[in-house]
Amino acid sequence: MAFEGLAERLQGTLNKITGKGKINEADVKEMMREVRFALIEADVNLKVVKSFVKTVSERAVGQDVMKSLTPGQQVVKIVKDELTNLMGGEQNPIQFARKSPTVIMMVGLQGAGKTTTTGKLATVLRKKHNKNPLLVAADIYRPAAIQQLETLGKQISVPVFSMGTDQSPVEIARRAMEEAEKEHNDVVIIDTAGRLHVDEALMQELKDIRELTKPDEVFLVVDAMTGQDAVNVAKSFDEMIGITGVVLTKLDGDTRGGAALSIRTVTEKPIKFVGMGEKMDALESFHPERMASRILGMGDVMSLIEKAQENVDEEKAKELEQKLRTQSFTLDDFLDQLQQVKKMGPLDEILKMMPGANKIKGLDNAKVDEGQMGRVEAVIYSMTLAERESPDIINASRKKRIAVGSGTSIQEVNRLLKQFEEMKKMVKQMTNMQQKGKKKGKMPGFDSFFK
Template identity: 55%
Template sequence: MFENLTERLSGSLRKISGQARLTDDNIKDTLREVRKALLEADVALPVVKAFIESVRKRAVGQEVRRSLTPGQVFVKVVQQELEGVMGQSNEALNLAAQPPAVVMMAGLQGAGKTTTVAKLARLLKEREKKSVLVVSADVYRPAAIKQLETLAAEVGVEFHPSSADQDPVVIAEGAIDAARKKHVDVVILDTAGRLHVDEQMMGEIKRLHQAVNPIETLFVVDSMTGQDAANTAKAFNDALPLTGVVLTKTDGDARGGAALSVRHITGKPIKFLGVGEKSDALEPFHPDRVASRILGMGDVLSLIEEAERKLDQKKAEKLTNKIKKGKSFDLEDFRDQIQQMKNMGGIGGLLDKLPGMGQMAQMAQQQVNDKSIGQMEAIICSMTPKERRYPDTINNARKRRIATGSGTQIQDVNRLLKQHKQMQKMMKKFSKKGAVANMMRGMGGMMPPGGGTPPFGRM
């Protein structure tokens, strides 16, 4: 998300950050570039106008004039204004209610409501330690009810059955009553969607809202619809007392216009971002971190939080102790590292959050991407346990067998063995540091040779 916007903004702001002093001319030129970048990212025009005017007022004011490095302060002004447009800080769900707290999901058909219900249920269960019950009041799509039942089983939360011949209000009230009897903390209610906003749908959802009086009413919207996402959110906000927005499919949106438009147009906070198809691919929305990523400054806090949640600390410590004792870093350890990286969202998810990568991240992804990481894992899995523990025993005949078994070429096997050797050396260098730091730096060993020290190593 935001790739196009990051590229354009970074280029225009780089020019001005090197200026010893700011003038009306260089501010004007840079603001014109920023304006173009925002419009190309499909940010709504009223948002762009308000944003540019706000930056201009601060840029020509005392705040920048008195600074010793006005160019850098100008970049900081742009970052703060981006945060202001999207909301100053993350707004968590308000679940302070007599259990069960009811969370109602609204939105158009195809926006990803049902999958978002399951993702949110998993997030509340795992991170907030809440017991959750999910229910579908989408009586027009029996398949959606079955889909939610399947997803609920997958993420390990309660599912309340419903059918197409029931009234949505009866379904919702029955689910809340069942949750109360089972002492469930949160009920998440999936509602019917339409291909477009219509009076019948709005009337039904208003009636449902009045009946259950949810503590949170979240609007789920596809970020790939750009500024249309903000306009649809406004239509729903006029009909319902929304408390927040969930932007879905942000991993497929290179522009990011919806994230910059929704808050300004609706006045409602973005609470979550859907960042992939898996059930754990839902993240709290932090405006300050997103603004930092837009400007190419990375998002280290999110990276650390993700590492703490997803990296296997026991494996990392075991590996560190193994290296400290002078034992060799073998191919089974290498495979563990690859799997850890996949858990962290792959190469793309990792590089996106690292500060100062810029074009280096794109270059790195061209050389080593998630497809090549999967290929490396397949090669290692085609080896015998002995070959994985003692890579030096792999001769040409074994290489041919491994290549055939993994559907690769002998050159690919040779390349992996060379990268493993490089990573072996790196792990020895970093063996005296923390386990997680080892892992993050060690992942740099997967970068192909020829381009000097890998990006992670340079950091």
């Protein structure tokens, strides 16, 4: 995940200062020296680093902070606020046209993931905004791009307008606009050509498409792995054709995060979306405050809730709550919950969204064994309906049969049954605590789960 190195350095630095009862200017100076090194190491633009350090230092040595009862926490808040401002302050959503269709131009260099991102954006608009998008294959110089977009369109059930490689991109864009009007598509996403570098011919073509379609948004797709090069590319595209926002791809990869922290300040254009994986739904709206919280180890509860809302069936959740209360939770229910959690994404990333996760020793290097989840599924699928409903009937011979059927071992079958029983006990304890809490008055933390 991006920012891991930066997050580790910043969290270590800030932990030193939060542990102090009082702080002075020398403490702040020492802290900011380490913050400066951490930002430079993360490939953040040098001018941006200088400005950030100056602003935080000035605020941190203010009288309100120095005389505060919790000066260390105040400094952490200042760092979080300024990190948030650095990345744009607040989320900048898509600007939809008052009169359909909304036109979005996707631009960028070759290899940044532009065509894939075009498909991901269509998925987001269809699922989250209830839009009916039309994808336009306007990259005639790379035949594979047209084929790739058509394949993606079929995969996500979104129509693709293409005219092969014989027509000019401008003509393709013009005909696509007519098609959108005829078919009542309320969003048109144009996948334009890229180059290995910025050149005059590319820019003129993009200007011509822009002049014809008058897009509501021009999204520059840049690879976050390229660091400061991504910032330079963004500056060039903005100066030559004008962009309205940036989409950073591969932010889930081993990137230092410098582009995300620099691009807004250098270009004065917001980061609209970030690519967080290879799946077609792995494109997330960019929230500066949430990202700042994650960098500083404060978790990202809002994103976690949104992921749950998108992937967890509400009716099934209510049914589960009832089963947990009545202690009628079965292994089938356990399996169902496991599969719903898997839809939310890699478990190690989900865990890092939880507040305080940065204080769990070894979590940074922890990798959840997704294969283990697959083995759990195999074990449950190898059981009979009666065994899933009443695991108590599973004796030694049944365990042997289940292990052979699932391609696992008796030890793994035993481990699953033990985990299942422990979970049921824990839920029973929580329910009992809730009942006692109701008698006494309130039970903070449980009321939202057990109503």
